[in-house]
Ligand SMILES: NC(=O)C1=CN([C@@H]2O[C@H](COP(=O)(O)OP(=O)(O)OC[C@H]3O[C@@H](n4cnc5c(N)ncnc54)[C@H](OP(=O)(O)O)[C@@H]3O)[C@@H](O)[C@H]2O)[C@@H](O)CC1
């Protein structure tokens with residue numbers, strides 16, 4: 332269930348299913364029913380429903396939902412953007428089965444309709460949004476958004492690009508988005524995610540075998556991607572069998588970032604963690620650390636000597652390391668060794684003038700290298716792939732291109748962190764709360780990744796697991812968190828994961844929206860119906 336389908340891939344899934352014998356109108360019927368169910372689930376009988384239909388199949392789903400809601404006793408008003416005679420295919424069939432009035436839709440006329448509506452079903456544009464919204468379409472979308480009415484969006488909030496998550500001129504904000512078969516990248520990538528509200532993925536009868544034909548590259552980041560690589564500690568393990576991570580400390584007055592990383596690496600399960608510090612910093616760090624060991628070095632040669640022991644199998648470099656030749660030399664020394672590496676913060680910025688000198692050393696290296704840039708650091712290493720340079724290219728594509736170029740696993744951080752591998756795999760993360768945007772949070776992430784590399788996870792899995800664990804720790808720590816709080820949250824988060832891994836394989840998840848059976852909304856939602864004369868919704 333964690334595959335993400337671009338609109339083009341989704342259209343292929345539709346086509347494969349139709350070619351295998353399921354008529355398109357049946358898929359549309361199930362899609363519309365799922366939308367009706369989601370609407371009825373949140374809005375009691377008596378709520379006035381306004382269905383806004385567009386000129387394509389997204390509008391067709393709207394006609395089906397309108398018909399089913401009306402059959403269930405809802406007062407439904409339907410308005411269509413464009414000429415009804417121009418509807419074609421399945422959308423025309425769905426429109427023909429709608430017995431109510433079809434009103435014209437424009438930016439002025441929609442305002443009084445909205446004033447009377449308790450809930451809006453947005454069936455204007457979905458996967459087929461092809462260009463920037465302009466004219467009446469845009470005015471309608473803006474009016475819906477201004478109205479503040481709760482919106483159930485069909486497939487995507489109209490105006491959101493399903494491939495990139497971008498706003499195409501204007502986009503409305505939904506309370507609930509009902510999509511079909513699998514989520515689309517635009518549901519997870521910003522700003523799309525912020526427009527979707529709760530996303531429900533409904534089964535409309537597209538079989539899973541279509542995924543084998545399509546081979547989607549994108550995933551939602553979740554434990555299914557890497558949990559089998561993250562076994563619970565076993566009887567007979569000893570600290571050396573769990574790996575030894577080194578974390579490079581900054582100078583005397585800047586040891587905190589690396590200490591955050593080191594403690595996170597230890598909590599993530601590395602058997603041993605050593606903070607390697609310039610001589611003047613070692614004594615200061617020593618006053619703060621207990622389980623994390625400390626070793627001092629004088630220069631790059633001394634640092635390289637500390638890496639010579641093959642049991643030291645992971646290194647984290649960058650947090651508060653300083654930008655310049657000194658850090659470049661330490662990174663070069665680490666790259667010459669055999670340990671897995673996490674390069675963060677200053678270790679990235681130090682190569683801003685000549686990123687190829689970094690990539691040349693990374694490519695072909697047998698042990699993994701994980702780069703963890705935020706957008707600013709990313710722009711320094713990959714200026715032609717930066718958001719501001721190619722704003723229309725989705726974050727996923729930019730991250731994969733960067734991974735291919737550098738030979739590293741790239742963790743492009745943000746609200747919608749993307750983890751990408753040189754072989755084209757990519758996962759979008761969506762469990763990180765905004766509270767994680769705080770000083771030192773990235774240092775903890777780098778440390779978790781280093782700890783997981785030490786435990787022997789491959790680079791992509793270590794990076795994806797680290798990002799997800801970091802998000803979960805943030806969720807558990809909650810509002811008011813500071814970076815110091817995060818590593819301790821790894822204890823309950825890992826305990827949950829190990830429990831989950833020990834359970835027998837889960838039953839397939841229940842279908843989010845029931846497709847068959849009684850068409851009445853759930854019983855408890857029938858009580859307390861609204862005054863018919865009272866416009867406005869219930870929620
Ligand atoms: N059988 C199936 O395939 C199933 C599909 N399903 C549903 O179909 C949806 C995809 O349907 P779709 O491909 O028809 O695209 P849709 O989102 O309705 O938009 C296309 C229309 O919008 C127009 N248009 C585009 N951009 C515009 C703009 N900026 N401003 C103005 N107009 C614009 C475009 O016009 P054109 O570009 O052709 O001029 C065209 O008329 C999908 O999201 C799901 O809900 C489900 O029922 C399951 C079965």
Ligand SMILES: [K+]
Nearest residue numbers: 453456485487
């Ligand atoms: K829509």
